[in-house]
Amino acid sequence: MSQPKITPSTNLTKPKLDLSSYGPFIGLILLCVIGAILNRDFASWGNISNVLTRTSLVGIIAIGATFIIISGGIDLSVGSLIALQAGVMILVLNAVFGTLGASFATILIGIVTALAVGFVAGLLHGFLITKGRIEAFIVTLGTAAIYRAVLTQLAQGGTITFTDPKLSSLFEPLYYGTPLGIPVPILVFLAMALIAGLLLNQTTFGRYVQAIGSNEQVSRYAAINVDAVKIWAFVFQALCVSIATILYVPRLGSASNGTGLGWELEAIAAVIIGGTALKGGSGKIFGTVVGSILLATIGNVLNITSLISEYLNPAVQGVVVIVVAFLQRNRK
Amino acid sequence: MAFLEFVDVIKEYGAVRVLHGVNLAIEHGEVHALIGENGAGKSTLMKILAGFVAPTSGEVKLESRRLQFSSNTDAERAGIVLIHQEFNLIEDLSIAQNIFLGRELKRGVLLNTQHMNLEAAKALARVGLQLDPRTLVRDLIVPHKQMLEIAKALSRDAKILVMDEPTATLTPVETDVLFEIIAGLKASGVTVVYISHKLDEVKRISDRVSVLRDGHLITTRETASTTQHEMASLMVGRDLEDMYPAKSIPSRKASDVVLELQHFSVPGWAQDIGFGLYRGEILGFGGLVGAGRTELFEALLGLRPRSSGTVLRHGRPIQIHNPRDAAKAGLVYLSEDRKGKGLLVDFLLFQNLTLSNLSSYAKPLLNQNAEQRALEKARDEYGIRTGNLAVAAKMLSGGNQQKLSLAKIMQLEPEVVILDEPTRGVDVGAKREIYFLMSALAAAGKSVIVISSELPELLGVSHRLIVMRQGQIAGVLEAEHLNEQEVIQYATGLKSNLGQHNPVNA
Numbered sequence: 001m002s003q004p005k006i007t008p009s010t011n012l013t014k015p016k017l018d019l020s021s022y023g024p025f026i027g028l029i030l031l032c033v034i035g036a037i038l039n040r041d042f043a044s045w046g047n048i049s050n051v052l053t054r055t056s057l058v059g060i061i062a063i064g065a066t067f068i069i070i071s072g073g074i075d076l077s078v079g080s081l082i083a084l085q086a087g088v089m090i091l092v093l094n095a096v097f098g099t100l101g102a103s104f105a106t107i108l109i110g111i112v113t114a115l116a117v118g119f120v121a122g123l124l125h126g127f128l129i130t131k132g133r134i135e136a137f138i139v140t141l142g143t144a145a146i147y148r149a150v151l152t153q154l155a156q157g158g159t160i161t162f163t164d165p166k167l168s169s170l171f172e173p174l175y176y177g178t179p180l181g182i183p184v185p186i187l188v189f190l191a192m193a194l195i196a197g198l199l200l201n202q203t204t205f206g207r208y209v210q211a212i213g214s215n216e217q218v219s220r221y222a223a224i225n226v227d228a229v230k231i232w233a234f235v236f237q238a239l240c241v242s243i244a245t246i247l248y249v250p251r252l253g254s255a256s257n258g259t260g261l262g263w264e265l266e267a268i269a270a271v272i273i274g275g276t277a278l279k280g281g282s283g284k285i286f287g288t289v290v291g292s293i294l295l296a297t298i299g300n301v302l303n304i305t306s307l308i309s310e311y312l313n314p315a316v317q318g319v320v321v322i323v324v325a326f327l328q329r330n331r332k
Numbered sequence: 333m334a335f336l337e338f339v340d341v342i343k344e345y346g347a348v349r350v351l352h353g354v355n356l357a358i359e360h361g362e363v364h365a366l367i368g369e370n371g372a373g374k375s376t377l378m379k380i381l382a383g384f385v386a387p388t389s390g391e392v393k394l395e396s397r398r399l400q401f402s403s404n405t406d407a408e409r410a411g412i413v414l415i416h417q418e419f420n421l422i423e424d425l426s427i428a429q430n431i432f433l434g435r436e437l438k439r440g441v442l443l444n445t446q447h448m449n450l451e452a453a454k455a456l457a458r459v460g461l462q463l464d465p466r467t468l469v470r471d472l473i474v475p476h477k478q479m480l481e482i483a484k485a486l487s488r489d490a491k492i493l494v495m496d497e498p499t500a501t502l503t504p505v506e507t508d509v510l511f512e513i514i515a516g517l518k519a520s521g522v523t524v525v526y527i528s529h530k531l532d533e534v535k536r537i538s539d540r541v542s543v544l545r546d547g548h549l550i551t552t553r554e555t556a557s558t559t560q561h562e563m564a565s566l567m568v569g570r571d572l573e574d575m576y577p578a579k580s581i582p583s584r585k586a587s588d589v590v591l592e593l594q595h596f597s598v599p600g601w602a603q604d605i606g607f608g609l610y611r612g613e614i615l616g617f618g619g620l621v622g623a624g625r626t627e628l629f630e631a632l633l634g635l636r637p638r639s640s641g642t643v644l645r646h647g648r649p650i651q652i653h654n655p656r657d658a659a660k661a662g663l664v665y666l667s668e669d670r671k672g673k674g675l676l677v678d679f680l681l682f683q684n685l686t687l688s689n690l691s692s693y694a695k696p697l698l699n700q701n702a703e704q705r706a707l708e709k710a711r712d713e714y715g716i717r718t719g720n721l722a723v724a725a726k727m728l729s730g731g732n733q734q735k736l737s738l739a740k741i742m743q744l745e746p747e748v749v750i751l752d753e754p755t756r757g758v759d760v761g762a763k764r765e766i767y768f769l770m771s772a773l774a775a776a777g778k779s780v781i782v783i784s785s786e787l788p789e790l791l792g793v794s795h796r797l798i799v800m801r802q803g804q805i806a807g808v809l810e811a812e813h814l815n816e817q818e819v820i821q822y823a824t825g826l827k828s829n830l831g832q833h834n835p836v837n838a
Contacts, residue, residue, distance in 0.1 A: 202698050204694045208690070210679075217672055218676050220635070221674065222655070224687070282678070
């Protein structure tokens with residue numbers, strides 16, 4: 001009941017250096033220094049741009065996951081969704097390529113397909129969770145299995161690929177292009193991060209997402225349309241996956257049962273490392289960006305320095321996630 | 333040498349000193365009341381006694397021996413039990429499982445459930461509860477939970493029992509039971525420290541009363557020779573003016589009815605409720621805890637299902653499915669549960685203030701400067717006192733949190749303001765400010781419904797008072813007939829003036 005009286009003082013008005021928000025950033029810098037010392041190639045532009053490009057796909061998904069986790073939810077289906085979207089996108093492109101050829105319309109249809117599948121999946125998640133009143137954990141665990149199984153069925157247990165090599169070359173610039181010398185995925189990642197930061201901190205939607213994660217009851221009583229906000233958060237997450245798909249398909253030109261395997265954990269790990277609390281309420285897009293780069297960099301440093309077998313990469317990421325969660329356990 | 337002694341107790345949280353060298357002596361077997369406004373340091377002092385926090389300096393002595401607890405468990409072992417204002421019960425466990433939590437009775441390695449249930453039943457009987465000890469705490473009503481907390485403390489063989497606002501959720505009858513228990517404890521040599529905002533209770537139950545203000549012990553006096561008015565003045569440190577604003581009863585023409593409920597029912601809580609609310613009126617809702625008042629209004633706002641009923645705004649039927657519909661119709665509701673349903677305690681003040689009408693600050697990006705200005709305006713209008721506006725809501729005292737909550741719902745510019753227990757956990761000074769704010773709202777043509785379990789407050793502010801009992805309206809009292817005895821008679825079923833049904837006048 002009796003809270004200590006707050007005496008006005010100057011140090012309260014200035015935000016203190018918050019280790020939890022700069023911690024991952026400092027970690028990343030330390031890691032880069034270590035990497036650069038152990039292997040001179042680490043700091044080369046080629047390696048850096050390679051790491052960042054690979055980070056981008058999971059990073060874009062993690063940006064969506066930041067919203068979901070801040071709102072107090074979780075989405076375990078993103079890895080399966082990217083596989084399904086990639087498969088469907090390739091199948092649709094194969095079907096229309098005969099008539100449309102290597103045209104702008106073909107590219108547009110590919111993009112729209114990925115976005116459409118994402119939109120529907122996001123709506124499905126949102127409605128099942130809000131109107132169906134099922135835990136997000138259960139809903140997305142279920143749809144994860146469904147999406148991957150449907151993809152495997154579509155691929156008849158094998159791999160879905162572009163039937164015409166011209167399709168690959170048509171889409172290649174979307175992943176391999178380097179306007180201004182920077183790979184497209186990095187630019188898209190950057191743009192998505194900026195948009196998401198604006199969305200989270202400067203719009204009603206972002207404020208509501210945080211409010212719902214902080215206390216759903218209070219939000220409901222404050223006349224917020226909680227269900228709608230949650231549904232849109234899941235749609236946003238799924239659309240982030242769509243954008244990752246649009247970048248992923250040109251990279252390999254194929255989709256199989258193994259596509260996006262384990263990405264949901266990487267995305268969630270990036271969010272947690274970035275300082276967003278799993279229990280929701282608050283978080284930072286910048287943190288998520290740093291978190292995803294940190295995860296990818298760890299793998300890269302281990303690989304190029306051959307400190308550890310690359311088979312054990314995921315294990316190292318697992319350790320990092322647990323350590324970060326341990327460090328954050330006393331917050332809030 | 334006193335039984336229990338606080339010697340120069342200082343407590344600092346960072347740079348903030350909340351206790352400034354408190355010296356307090358409590359005698360063996362007395363009921364010692366501790367009063368003070370929110371933030372005066374009462375809870376901190378008691379948390380030090382019960383081992384939850386360590387003092388920065390100074391010491392606590394029990395029978396001249398210095399107490400040094402590393403945890404609350406240590407303190408309980410020494411016979412010092414603190415009953416928190418907020419419940420410390422596990423909802424999914426049974427009454428017996430809660431009572432014996434952490435010190436389960438065993439037979440070998442297995443739990444002796446039968447023995448625990450038997451002992452729990454005895455503990456319940458001591459506080460006058462006739463409940464099956466196997467009942468889940470989840471299924472208990474709030475006053476029973478409070479009594480269970482007390483039963484749990486008693487079963488721990490307390491030598492010193494500290495109660496923090498134990499009657500906040502109790503009905504008058506249960507309060508009587510509690511006071512009998514306290515008297516019994518005193519007779520058997522237990523020392524009781526009683527923290528309360530309700531000065532009438534302090535007057536009734538305590539032997540001596542100590543007043544804390546801003547972390548200083550102001551005085552300790554014999555209760556018998558101190559009036560309630562003196563206590564209140566000592567708490568705030570100045571003479572109190574009139575507690576309640578003057579009433580100006582508005583006109584009650586049929587055209588002045590802004591809201592009317594007809595045959596409104598909430599399954600399990602309220603049956604066939606009908607009443608009208610006039611422009612500029614403060615309509616009180618009294619009754620015992622569990623009479624269905626909160627549930628009635630939560631259902632009106634679409635926050636819980638209702639089975640039937642018509643809601644008229646200015647004579648026209650409206651549909652309200654959720655608080656958004658209500659806000660559009662000019663109705664807002666302030667929940668009794670400030671932390672659970674009212675404020676985002678981890679959010680900044682301005683974020684709380686603008687939460688309900690955030691879209692008016694989005695163009696389309698949020699204009700945080702405008703939000704900040706709105707907060708400054710609200711601070712001045714509602715008298716929200718804080719040294720720093722850039723803090724989380726949890727840093728405010730209870731009274732200031734409540735003023736922020738009020739300012740928040742008023743952001744929607746409603747015509748009908750429903751306030752549920754608006755002064756719960758709020759100190760005397762802030763209470764008075766809230767009463768005057770309510771009066772100002774009514775004077776400005778808004779209609780105010782106030783639900784309260786504190787009779788003096790209901791009588792003090794209401795123009796008209798509806799008393800509910802077991803989900804039904806038991807009586808409607810005009811301001812000039814308002815007196816406590818009458819209200820209690822309606823609330824407990826001794827009296828009823830509603831044989832006939834007349835919604836508007838009801």
